[in-house]
Amino acid sequence: MKDADPVSPSQRPGFPYGRLAVLGAGSWGTALATILARNGFDTRLWARRESLAEEINASRTNADYLPDVPLPDGLRATASMADALREVEAVLMVTPSSTLREMCHAAAPHLPEGVPVALACKGVERGTGYLLSEVVSDELPGRPVGCVSGPTFARETALGHPTAATVAFPFTYENRLNPENSPAARLAMSLSGGGFRPYVSDDLVGVEVGGAVKNVIAIACGMMSGAGFAENTRAALITRGIDEMKLLAQALGGRRETVTGLSGAGDLTLTCSSTTSRNMSLGFQLGQGIARADCFDGKPVVVEGEVNSVSVTELAARVGVSMPISETVNAVLHHGVDLRTAFAALWARPIEAEPYALDLSLAHPAPTPFQFES
Incomplete structure (x- = not known):
């Protein structure tokens, strides 16, 4: 045998x-x-x-x-x-x-x-x-x-x-x-x-950070999709959103590689791809110009990214991490900043290097790189 x-x-x-x-x-x-x-x-x-x-x-x-x-x-x-x-x-x-x-x-x-x-x-x-x-x-x-x-x-x-x-x-x-x-x-x-x-x-920290931040980035994707922008814009927000996840996870003791897995990139991709997600749906309605009180037909729907746009950006500021997409969502949802103005400012931020080892920041040459349809 x-x-x-x-x-x-x-x-x-x-x-x-x-x-x-x-x-x-x-x-x-x-x-x-x-x-x-x-x-x-x-x-x-x-x-x-x-x-x-x-x-x-x-x-x-x-x-x-x-x-x-x-x-x-x-x-x-x-x-x-x-x-x-x-x-x-x-x-x-x-x-x-x-x-x-x-x-x-x-x-x-x-x-x-x-x-x-x-x-x-x-x-x-x-x-x-x-x-x-x-x-x-x-x-x-x-x-x-x-x-x-x-x-x-x-x-x-x-x-x-x-x-x-x-x-x-x-x-x-x-x-x-x-x-x-x-x-x-x-x-x-x-x-x-x-x-x-x-x-x-x-890596509990890395997994949790991915889950918290992805809801905020999904609102951003929804806002831009609702405002009439297409797949290039969504891909850019997803990719740079993953970078925000990595930076925050690393600052809190998690591992950057965790964010590229199911709980980070995987969850973010799903949530930013369908209005089945309440986060994406909220952003989409706001991007269409629907007032927050009238979203979801006026029903009191809990949207985690709406709450966490505040807590995530506050935490990031506390640990010294720049999260411009999350900050933009927070500004629109909770500080009365016009959606079109906020996203135009996001795209006009200084030009940076994608590998952080290359230390570079250049003033953006065009203060208004795109126009929203009125």
Whole structure:
């Protein structure tokens, strides 16, 4: 009999989490819970409204957010945080960045120390300048904190379209000796199945920065597309937006190369390519001249990039990083600067070298390099 081939370090057996909670029953939380339940794991989906939890359990659909996605039997919704977190092995938090601390406060009495928490939301906390993982570490000490991030529209993910994302946690010394037992690898094993393919990262800062900044850049792309500009403009904003991500990630201790992966360039490309993205859609409507109060037919839609255009630029200023695209979006959204004036000024900035090793800055020869249609 032929001896079995030894298991290479890249093919070590993983140990998925068997019981998981997803906190947040919006479209992305429901999609993640659907993936976990389809993969055969005991999955609880926490909803703020008891009526929504009851509807999900009775109809096996989330009519409010993913009406055309049938939910697997292994998914159980609840409006009780204690119920959702009972004997849980890992938690995914899916909430707007502005309500993350509130979510942590609600979870704290019911979540034992040592249980890993993965954020499936993106942003920088306004005021403190904290990355969202720092908010969780502040409110839920003693729990490993990571995130799940990448180019993922919720409906496509829930319907099983091939999708890839990054699962990132800091690695301890023990995690590096036995990476298959790390929280990142174990959560990736739980999520892996059907069309969903996770990758593992130890650069939590780099992954988080990509997720926070891409929403702001997507608003910029939407603004320019809505104003009538085409693919050249969008490609320029995406490429220079990636550069802004790299600079901020590096300044905060992350790795530039992380930003070229799924959670940076991948997520940015998706978000800047379709008005399915609320960020791109908001920018597009503003670029068409629609007043902010009238966007989304006047509905109070939460747009993360709108909030994070403030927190990202404040954080960048604090650490000495220039982010002109993000600053332009912030100026339009929150400081009353005319959209056309702001983007004309962006294009008229001093001419710079693309490799930073070449130290060069030249005054732009044309103060108004393009004209918007009136």
